Amino acid sequence: MKIEHIAIWVNDLEPMRRFYETYLGATANDKYTNEQKQFESYFLTFPDSTCRLELMRRPDVQGTPRETIGYAHIAFALGSKEAVDALTRRLEVDGYPLIDGPRTTGDGYYESVLLDPEQNKLELTI
Structure with a gap:
């Protein structure tokens, strides 16, 4: 499946x-x-x-995204720490809000979290 x-x-x-x-x-x-x-x-x-x-x-279908029960984010595996850092910087420079990171989480993931144009959370990870 x-x-x-x-x-x-x-x-x-x-x-x-x-x-x-x-x-x-x-x-x-x-x-x-x-x-x-x-x-x-x-x-x-x-x-x-x-x-x-x-x-x-x-x-x-109207509304604005917010924290709620249900889907929390979409994660994209970019292949390397350097790719996460580079895309995080590019998105920040282009005006997309950085919510967290880049950082290594307690469970060992290297990630950053940003918002897309409609405020949906995107997780960038290795």
């Missing part, structure tokens, strides 16, 4: 797609649109991964 994809609702589909393409190497499929349901989405694939991320938008 494997996780096939994870889906998140977004407020602004195109900037979110560009963020994941620009910073995390994602490739988006052609946008799917269902005009009757006012639904649109992209599936993003990532290098060396079979799990995809689906970005979904529908005008009646």
Whole structure:
């Protein structure tokens, strides 16, 4: 068994797609649109991964992300401490908030935690 994809609702589909393409190497499929349901989405694939991320938008799904019971973050394995440090610096310079790190956690992970354009937590790890 494997996780096939994870889906998140977004407020602004195109900037979110560009963020994941620009910073995390994602490739988006052609946008799917269902005009009757006012639904649109992209599936993003990532290098060396079979799990995809689906970005979904529908005008009646509103709100801002916050701490709640449920999914907490998406973690991206970058392959090295140097890659974590470099992408963390790049995202910070480009204005994305650093929440924590880079650091080695108590259970031995090297990570940093930042926010994407819609305030979803991203964990960058080795």
